[in-house]
Amino acid sequence: MEGESHHAIVRHQFGGRAQAYLGSPVHARGEDLDELVRLVGARPQAHVLDLGCGGGHVAYRLAELVGNVVAYDLSEAMVATVAAEAARRGLGNIAAGQGPAERVPFADGTFDVVATRHSAHHWHDFAAGLGQARRVLKPDGMAVFMDVVSPGRPLLDTWFQALELLRDPSHVYNRTVAEWQAAVTAAGFRPGPVSRFKVRLDFAAWVERMRPPETHVAAIRSLQARAGTDVAEYFRFEADGSFTIDTMLLAAQPA
Numbered sequence: 001m002e003g004e005s006h007h008a009i010v011r012h013q014f015g016g017r018a019q020a021y022l023g024s025p026v027h028a029r030g031e032d033l034d035e036l037v038r039l040v041g042a043r044p045q046a047h048v049l050d051l052g053c054g055g056g057h058v059a060y061r062l063a064e065l066v067g068n069v070v071a072y073d074l075s076e077a078m079v080a081t082v083a084a085e086a087a088r089r090g091l092g093n094i095a096a097g098q099g100p101a102e103r104v105p106f107a108d109g110t111f112d113v114v115a116t117r118h119s120a121h122h123w124h125d126f127a128a129g130l131g132q133a134r135r136v137l138k139p140d141g142m143a144v145f146m147d148v149v150s151p152g153r154p155l156l157d158t159w160f161q162a163l164e165l166l167r168d169p170s171h172v173y174n175r176t177v178a179e180w181q182a183a184v185t186a187a188g189f190r191p192g193p194v195s196r197f198k199v200r201l202d203f204a205a206w207v208e209r210m211r212p213p214e215t216h217v218a219a220i221r222s223l224q225a226r227a228g229t230d231v232a233e234y235f236r237f238e239a240d241g242s243f244t245i246d247t248m249l250l251a252a253q254p255a
């Protein structure tokens with residue numbers, strides 16, 4: 001992996017793990033997906049972009065409500081997996097596309113809804129990705145940003161980013177809700193309501209999805225064993241290493 005760009009590291013990390021993300025219960029289900037479905041509602045004419053689609057769980061849920069969905073991801077393997085799964089589910093209105101969020105190959109104002117879930121914390125140029133989301137959204141469209149978020153306090157933030165990076169070198173940065181709101185505003189959106197969620201990560205499954213080296217797994221467990229009570233209690237560290245994180249859904253409209 002030495003000498004690879006960040007995008008190459010993302011493709012490498014996710015490339016071999018597409019089936020794991022397709023089958024992952026924490027990705028396939030969630031209160032945030034239910035809320036997304038409520039927000040979007042039935043829009044039979046709508047064109048939707050799922051930016052950083054991973055295993056395609058946003059695309060599958062929305063395809064039942066809207067005209068069509070483009071499931072777009074940097075990883076060729078993810079895109080191929082979503083295309084095959086959409087066909088298996090009989091969702092003929094999902095098209096898959098490959099490329100970076102920072103440069104999407106769609107015309108200005110193409111989509112009625114742009115959604116992204118648990119992907120933006122991997123983008124090497126977050127502002128560029130948000131700018132692309134804004135560019136391809138129709139003037140009366142809706143953006144829905146869903147991601148893992150940092151609790152904000154420096155103590156908790158440093159611990160969280162450290163655990164994430166040890167597990168996955170494609171991790172860039174978990175932002176706070178306030179950082180998201182500021183970035184979305186700077187990209188030309190008017191941020192709307194925010195919903196927050198707690199998500200429990202089963203340690204064995206969390207590690208297995210990314211398969212870090214054993215030394216990194218040992219380092220994560222060692223860090224957890226040395227955490228202060230405020231960190232251990234906030235993330236609800238469990239004996240087997242499982243822990244609980246924050247996620248959010250932020251809806252926004254073009255400003």
Ligand SMILES: C[S@@+](CC[C@H](N)C(=O)[O-])C[C@H]1O[C@@H](n2cnc3c(N)ncnc32)[C@H](O)[C@@H]1O
Nearest residue numbers: 014027052053054057074075100101117119122
């Ligand atoms: C955790 S998975 C996404 C999960 C998925 N959206 C879901 O709801 O289950 C993160 C995905 O973001 C993609 N990704 C990371 N950086 C990207 C970028 N710069 N452009 C496009 N996709 C990116 C990865 O390839 C990976 O498939």
